[in-house]
Amino acid sequence: MTTVKHDRQDAVEKATDLFWANGFHATSMRNIQQAVDMRPGSIYASFGSKEGLFKETLQHYARASQARLNDCIAASTSPLEGLKLFIRDSVIGSRTSAPSDICMLVKTIAELTNDNAELLSEAKGLLQQVEVAFAAILVQAQEQGEINRAKTPERMARYLQVQLMGLRAYARANEGDAQVIELIDDVFDSLHG
């Protein structure tokens, strides 16, 4: 059923791509109006403000990331391999298909300050949810004996989060894929030891 009412979900997705590619400040409402084919009045009726729309795109991005993580786990024979697939896909895959190499949440906490305190803490909170998801998967990996129990799942999840942030930032700064793949292998080798 097609309605005259604009598709909210579609608008959020298109806005996400713009914000992800260009950041909060460098994306103007006029850029968004053009991308989603809505006039300012409709956008403001739906989302309230630029900040309101941006907040929804952050949540949309995080939701999509969680779904991709679940897919990677489901497609793999073990939890740890699923994690590696996810990280590989996040770091390498984003280079061509995604709007930016860098994680949108990391990009956001890098760009924003206390001038946009609510958006900043929203991004921080969503990042912590990712870490929690990592920890849950690592618990399974420990139970299945894939990794030893020398370190707590929380500590390893923290470690993985640092690696993912660092790898994606590094991938943005440097062109070659080969070196990055090598680095990812190093990360998962160190998890077994």
Added chain:
Amino acid sequence: MTTVKHDRQDAVEKATDLFWANGFHATSMRNIQQAVDMRPGSIYASFGSKEGLFKETLQHYARASQARLNDCIAASTSPLEGLKLFIRDSVIGSRTSAPSDICMLVKTIAELTNDNAELLSEAKGLLQQVEVAFAAILVQAQEQGEINRAKTPERMARYLQVQLMGLRAYARANEGDAQVIELIDDVFDSLHG
């Protein structure tokens, strides 16, 4: 000798703090005019444009970072310990004293796009210089037998770069220092193995 001519170096330093804290787009020329106590004409006579000034601040930041790295090496008994001191200081020290937790160069490549291609590649180039400096120090560490020669200095320098980027981003996203210190110890433990 105090001249009526404004102090270029001082202006660059103050502009660096502003750009580092708020990013390129969120820092207006009027913010800078106020911080450096210059009128627009003088600034544009000295630096040409906002982009020109920003480029100089990137170079100033990189120069200061290199100097701090040298200081850390000089203050330590071994190359590897000097590196650890540098990374510790970069990640923990920046939390209170510096304008931002995150490396200004990483923040820049996260924020900017091809709309500011020259600034983007300038930041990338300066980041590569840091990696080269890491590699040179790791060569010394290998010669002194601090770390084995299983991996090339370039590969380990790449690894360190990823860690530094990741740790500083993580430090921005999460409050506690203790967890970050733990993570840094993990990094240098893995370098010996």
Added chain:
DNA sequence: GCTGGTATTGAACGATCGTTCAAGTTATGA
């Protein structure tokens, strides 16, 4: 077919953006 509410339109608002430049001020050398 008419009516009442809901959604959309696009011109317009004041604020702020990066930048320019004629006018004014200060230092220099003869």
Added chain:
DNA sequence: TCATAACTTGAACGATCGTTCAATACCAGC
């Protein structure tokens, strides 16, 4: 002391920013 060069000033420019709102178009229920 005065002409000239060097530097600073601050008002002003056009463009664009996020946002508003009266006018218009649309559709459901009677």
